[in-house]
Amino acid sequence: MKVLITGMAGFIGHATAKRLAGRGDDIIGVDNLNEYYDIALKKARLEDLKNYSNIEFFQFDISDRNKIDALFSEFNFDRVVHLAAQAGVRYSLDNPSAYVESNLVGYLNILEGCRHHEVPHFVYASSSSVYGMNAKVPFSTKDAVDHPVSLYAATKKANELMAHSYSHLYSIPTTGLRFFTVYGPWGRPDMAPFKFAKAMLEGNSISVFNHGDMQRDFTYIDDIVEGVVRILDIIPAKGGAPNSPDSSNAPFSIYNIGNGSPVDLMEFIKAIELATNRKSVCDFLPMQPGDVPRTWADTEALFEATGYRPQTGIEEGVARFVEWYRKFYKI
Template sequence: MRILVTGTAGFIGFHVARRLLREGHEVTGIDGVTPYYDVMLKRARHARLREYAGFTCNEFMLEDAQALHDAFEQCRPEGVIHLAAQAGVRYGMENPGSYVSANLVGTYNVLEQARRCATPHLMIASTSSVYGANAVIPFAEDQRCDHPLSLYAATKKATEDLAHSYAHLWNLPITAFRFFTVYGPWGRPDMALFKFTANTLEGRPIDVYNNGDMERDFTYIDDIVEAIHRLATRPAPASGESDRGASPVAPYRVVNIGNGEPVSLMAFIQAIETALGRKCVCNYLPMQPGDVPRTWADCTALQDLTGFRPTTSVQAGVDAFVAWYRDYYGVPADA
């Protein structure tokens, strides 16, 4: 198949594109390669994808409507996986405009091209952050998401609403994934696992927010990719779907993709210590604006739709990340 993937120089987009290429699909990748974090890491991901004959690389921002139009014209995709976004919770207080531009304008442009080309199935990335101040756990797709706590969450919820309206008005099949704390090899340097590993190997303390009293539903990257792969063949029907997360008036659904098991931040740090063979020095800090104390995915809908449920343990996932980190940065095993 011909598949267009946005965010291919990013963490999740890279892994999704590589899985598709390994299966023989033609992938048109798009990424703005922004300097939000290490551009060299992003270019290294793209370099790995360029090793596959079926990969076409495009580097531009999704806000460039003409460039996106041209990419769709050249690809004529049979499926679109929209993973590009301005990520990060705390960065929204430093550069709020980047979220409005990338997440709202960029997603609108993708929706417009998918509508114009009558894309058979558009899949877009959302986040567990949309659950915001919800106190009922685990988080389920049919819960209301009216109280986002960060600009990132607010723009992601807005993209879900935009997508639903497009699905309804133009009968465009759309699936939105709500990702829960994705981690693994080739991960993002702004996330805890990367920072904790780097700091500990370099003998520096790690910042632990809310004095460590937090829980996250850590989800390994391979499980995320497998879930997306299976959902790709399960677009929502035109209307009247009864499963949770599906719209009653449009070919649209939202699906949680998480491990389904919250892990305390201190247990996560212990897994890092085990993988590194050394202790982390913790600098305890208060809760940061936009953060939530706990996330926990109800993955019943994912399992009902696909027969799949993520199962990778935190220790196995952290071990895999640390092995990649040592290899990528040339850190000896005894260092």
């Protein structure tokens, strides 16, 4: 297959490209290499992909409609895996326009490319953040998600709504994937697992929000990628789409991809202590604006569709991440 991966220099984009190229798919990758976090890490991910002759990379911003049009005109994509987005809940408090340009304007450009070039399946990244402050757990794709508590979450919910409208109007098969707290080798420096390991290895304190009273459905990168790869061939069909809302007749689906077993934040910190052989020094702080106290994925729909459940436990996943971190940063 010929697969477009947007955000290929990102954490999940890099891992997905590596997996699909490794099995023989032809990959076209796009990324703008923005400065939200360390560009050197993004470039290192791209360098890691240069061993694959079946990966081609283009650097530009998906909000550039003309370049997106030209890309879709040049290549006949069998699948589009749309992972490019302005990430981060807290960053959206200070830089809202970045989320509009990437997560709404850029997203629409990709949808339009799929529409005009009849892409057989559009798979895109949503987020567990759409569940907001929902009290019912585990979070199910059947739950209402009408009250986002950050602009980032609002843009991800908007992506789902936009996808459904295009599925309904133009019969474009679309699948949204709500990712739950992804971690592992090549991870993002703005996320807690990376920050905690870095601080502990450097002998610095870590910021622990909501005084440590938080739970996250931490999901290892390989489990995320396995879910993405399997979903690529689960193409929603009009009138009978797997995991489609009851009120919809469109070829549209949404799935949670999470570990399905939330972990107390302090337990996760203990796993990093074990892997780094360092004791943490915690600065306990109040909840951050836009944050939520817990996430927990109901993954039954994903299992029913693909037969897959995440396999990697916290201690194993954290140990692999810390091993990569030490090697990458030469510690």
